[in-house]
Amino acid sequence: MQEDPILTPQQIARIEQFATHRTAEVGEILFDTSDLDIPFFLVLSGSIAIVQPLEDEEKKVATRGPGQFTGEMTMISGRRSIFRGRVTEAAELLVVSADRLRSLISRDAELGELIMAAFVTRRSTLIEGGDGNVVLLGTPDSSNTLALREFLTRNGHPFTYIDLETDSSASDLLRRFSVGMGDIPIVVCNNRHVLRNPSIRELAQCLDLNSNIDQNAVRDLIVIGAGPAGLAAAVYAASEGLSVLVIEKNAPGGQAGSSSKIENYLGFPMGLSGQELANRAIAQAIKFGAKLMVAQTVVHLDCNRNPYRVVLDSGMKFGARAVIIATGAQYARLPIGNIEAFTGRGIHYNATYMEAQLCTSEEVVVVGGGNSAGQAAIFLARTCAHVHIVVRSQRLADSMSQYLVDRIEENPKIDIHYQTEIIGLHGNAHLESVDWRDGKTGAVSSHPLRYVFVMAGASPRTEWLEDCIALDEKGFVLTGSDLHAGSSDALWSLPRAPHMLETSMPGVFAVGDSRSGNVKRVASAVGEGSIAIHLVHRFLAETADTANSSAVEASQQFAAGKI
Missing domain, CATH: 3.50.50.60 (FAD/NAD(P)-binding domain)
Structure with missing residues (x-):
């Protein structure tokens, strides 16, 4: 497997030039969560368990045996480890420091490709499985919950998301961390630190995402x-x-x-x-x-x-x-006085899988006539009941690639409203309806739409x-x-x-x-x-x-x- 390759004797011999030998006994911890610049361990004999420490136990993520090696993307980035490596069977190991590993990857094309492919695949597996050192508790209508999810996702950092509105264990979790619904979103880092409604920067600090940066150089x-x-x-x-x-x-x-x-x-x-x-x-x-x-x-x-x-x-x-x-x-903000009140609560500036989950089977609006707006409309039409494109111009072809225009015009779930602009937003905790004005007739109409994706203008x-x-x-x-x-x-x-x-x-x-x-x-x-x-x-x-x-x-x- 690309994720867990077993190296050949010839490949091991090439790595040996960059490594030192060592032995390790059962139970020995080779690296732990939050360690910086952890070494690369190649197992010659024995085995290593990769585990996530929990409150009073360890969750096993993977096992590395003879011919296999430890590590994922944190080893290359220099950021802190998100796992613990524990010896489960007395082992003989080759140990390569982080700096020597980077040198190996740059000098040996075959091994570099193999190691990088394994690291990238392992990180993808962790993200897909929700395994990592972060638990995020929140609700879909919380704008900061969405912002934190997007930050972790776009940084490629694996995390577990728990929807407090639908998870049956929500009350137990809130009691366990001594928090209430008024504290959401709640982030648990490394099963130790509990953050209540943190900012993006506070989350980054908790995870030490910038700890490998030398300020003096x-x-x-x-x-x-x-x-x-x-x-x-x-x-x-x-x-x-x-x-x-x-x-x-x-x-x-x-x-x-x-x-x-x-x-x-x-x-x-x-x-x-x-x-x-x-x-x-x-x-x-x-x-x-x-x-x-x-x-x-x-x-x-x-x-x-x-x-x-x-x-x-x-x-x-x-x-x-x-x-x-x-x-x-x-993207330019709509010139409407109360738009900030609905940011993350119906007004969005991204149209990814995460946002699409929020508005499944609903009618939505996409504002803009560029390629990003066109891509968003086509993507949202897959899962939404209907998509309205609101654009000030008289035709999409002026600013959008023709292949997107053709798809939009042929899609029965997409309507285009030319020379039209949104002029009003209404709702309480969440957007509930929008007003738009037809530039040709001057007529203003109200529509019960809860999600608007703004992808127009560039500031x-x-x-x-x-x-x-x-x-x-x-x-x-x-x-x-x-x-x-x-x-x-x-x-x-x-x-x-x-x-x-x-x-x-x-x-x-x-x-x-x-x-x-x-x-x-x-x-x-x-x-x-x-x-x-x-x-x-x-x-x-x-x-x-x-x-x-x-x-x-x-x-x-x-x-x-x-x-």
Whole structure:
């Protein structure tokens, strides 16, 4: 099996070059939950049980015997272990440190592919089975419950979800953890820590998702944003030997992560979901050594020094010789006063399997005329009673791929309302009805619809750049030749022309949906992310003499807070 391969003697001999030998007795714990940088154990004889510690017992997840090895994606990412490894039969082992394992994977193509395939498959199995170190208790109508579920899912972190409205053991669980319905959602981390209605950041802290990040190092590159463009940049930069840190406000995937299926992405004729694409890209990036920091928001870029300094809202600061801005864009909020009251309670900005479960057999509305809206409408039509597409334009073909237009027009469960906009939302704890206005006639009508999926417009997240980087009139980042469209002397300071994706600050680049003039396609974002690394290399080469002579000194000064 790909998940539990048994290595051949020849493969074991190759691993032995990177390993040390050791023996272990029955009952010995080789690694435990929350351990960092745990080693890779290859069993030569005996056996190891992979278990999840519970309150007064252990739940066995897997067993590794002769020729098999331990580990899953936390071993590559450097994050804390979510399981315990206990020896169940006296064992002889090969032990490979986390750093040596990464070296083995990069040098030996066959073993690297085999080990990575096993790690990825094991993580997928854990996610599908709900096995892990997190229990989330909540209700479908709780907006924060949905937000936490989405955060864990998009970070690829396995968890058990318990619906307190339908689970027969709900009252026992609430008593066990000494919590009430007023505390939901409730998160139990490592069977020890109980969080009551936590924020995304509090959950990330409880799970130590960022514990492997060194704040003092000055990196070659910091990528801000982990959508397709940012992840592509991380993969190419790390694979080419640059030290890379990716900082993501929420969870990887960007707008593409909310897509149920992307069918026009090169090389995937059957399509793939945005989450699948993100998961594969994350695995690639961390395989090559990139570090990923989540649930952290960048609030300032200090452009008045080199290395540049990236400042987070938590107060942490990170230094980098080059920066890529890949913060993407967020769907525009409907201009309705009470819309925030229904966010997560009928108003959604994703249309994945998780959201589809909430509105099975109901009529729903999709707002927007782009590809994401089209994909959402087709996906929701599979399980919903009916789908209404509300769009301001007079035809979908102006902004949507033709294959999606054809499917929508042929689907009897989808109605298109052209030149129409939603102007009212009504309900108490949950959205109950919407009003929309027909732009052709001016008529306003009310509809008993409880779910609206907003996928229209694009607002860049660039307010934090205004004092450092030139932006266009809508807030998108100006790059390359666009910097000469206005007063070039004011926007660009070097004798050379700016590189294609370079911003008004040399060595700071912008890619994907945050860039002015971007093409709103996933493939384009990925392409820009990869192209940007070529330009980063050119910039670093321009400053190589200074950087090479002072790299160690810069790291020391940054750690001391002097730069």
